[in-house]
Amino acid sequence: MHSARPTLVLLHGFPLDSALWDGQRADLGRVAHVLAPDLRGFGGDARDVPEVVSMERHAADVRDLLDAHGSRRAVLCGLSMGGYIALAFAEQWPERLSGLVLAFTRATADDTAGKEARRAMAQDASGKGMDVIARAMLPKLLHRNDARSRDSMEAMIARQRPQGVAASALGMAQRPDRTAVLRSLRVPVLVIAGKEDALMPMDTAEAMAHAAPQGHLHVLSGAGHLGNVDSPAEFNAALKDFLAATKA
Numbered sequence: 001m002h003s004a005r006p007t008l009v010l011l012h013g014f015p016l017d018s019a020l021w022d023g024q025r026a027d028l029g030r031v032a033h034v035l036a037p038d039l040r041g042f043g044g045d046a047r048d049v050p051e052v053v054s055m056e057r058h059a060a061d062v063r064d065l066l067d068a069h070g071s072r073r074a075v076l077c078g079l080s081m082g083g084y085i086a087l088a089f090a091e092q093w094p095e096r097l098s099g100l101v102l103a104f105t106r107a108t109a110d111d112t113a114g115k116e117a118r119r120a121m122a123q124d125a126s127g128k129g130m131d132v133i134a135r136a137m138l139p140k141l142l143h144r145n146d147a148r149s150r151d152s153m154e155a156m157i158a159r160q161r162p163q164g165v166a167a168s169a170l171g172m173a174q175r176p177d178r179t180a181v182l183r184s185l186r187v188p189v190l191v192i193a194g195k196e197d198a199l200m201p202m203d204t205a206e207a208m209a210h211a212a213p214q215g216h217l218h219v220l221s222g223a224g225h226l227g228n229v230d231s232p233a234e235f236n237a238a239l240k241d242f243l244a245a246t247k248a
C-alpha cells in the first residue's frame with residue numbers, strides 16, 4: 001500500500017477519457033490515493049483493442065491496475081460506462097472492494113433497441129467520424145451551458161479513436177443485468193444521480209440504491225449526465241463524505 005489513505009479508482013464514461021476527472025483528481029487526491037486510468041481504447045491508452053472490449057475485459061484491466069499499484073482493496077467510482085465496469089469488477093472480485101460509487105449509471109442491461117443503437121454507434125464511429133458523434137452527443141451530456149465545459153467535452157469525444165469507441169460500444173451491448181450483484185454486495189454503495197440527467201432516469205438510480213444492502217442515493221440538483229463536470233464541488237463533497245465513512 002502507498003499510505004493509510006484509501007485507493008480510489010475513477011472510471012470514466014463513454015466515449016471519453018480520464019480528462020473527465022480533471023475537476024476531481026487534485027481535490028480528491030487530498031483524501032485518497034487516486035487512480036484515474038484511460039480505459040482500454042480511450043485517450044492515451046496504447047493497449048491492444050480487440051473488435052469487442054467487454055465490461056469484463058475492462059474490469060480485468062482495473063484489477064491489473066490495482067495489482068500494479070500494490071492496492072489490495074479500493075473504492076471504485078464508475079461514471080456511466082465506468083459504472084458498468086465497476087459492477088463487472090464487483091461480480092468478479094467483491095473482496096477487493098471497500099466501497100462502490102455508481103454515478104449517472106444503471107445496473108440493467110440494454111433492451112433490443114439499445115443494443116441496435118450500440119451497433120449503429122460502432123459503425124458511425126469510423127463511418128461518420130468522431131467529430132460528428134461529438135456534436136450529436138453533446139446536448140445530452142451537460143446541464144451547464146458554459147462554452148468552456150461544452151468545448152472541452154466536445155473535444156474530448158472528438159479525439160477518441162473510432163476503433164476503441166466501436167469496441168466498447170459493442171462491449172456495452174453485451175453486458176448483462178447486474179442488479180443481483182448489487183444485492184450481494186457487503187460494502188457501502190453510493191449511487192449519485194443528476195436531477196437533469198437526460199440519459200439515466202431517476203428511477204433506475206433509486207432502484208440501485210434500494211438493491212444494495214448498504215446503498216445510499218445522493219441526487220445532484222443542477223447536474224446532467226456528466227454531473228461531476230456540472231457540479232464538481234457537490235460531487236467531490238459527496239465522494240469525500242463517502243470515503244470518510246468507508247473502511248479502507
Ligand code: MLT
Pocket residue numbers: 012013014015079080081082172199
Ligand atoms: C456513458 O456516459 O458512459 C454512456 O452514456 C453509457 C451508455 O451509453 O450507456
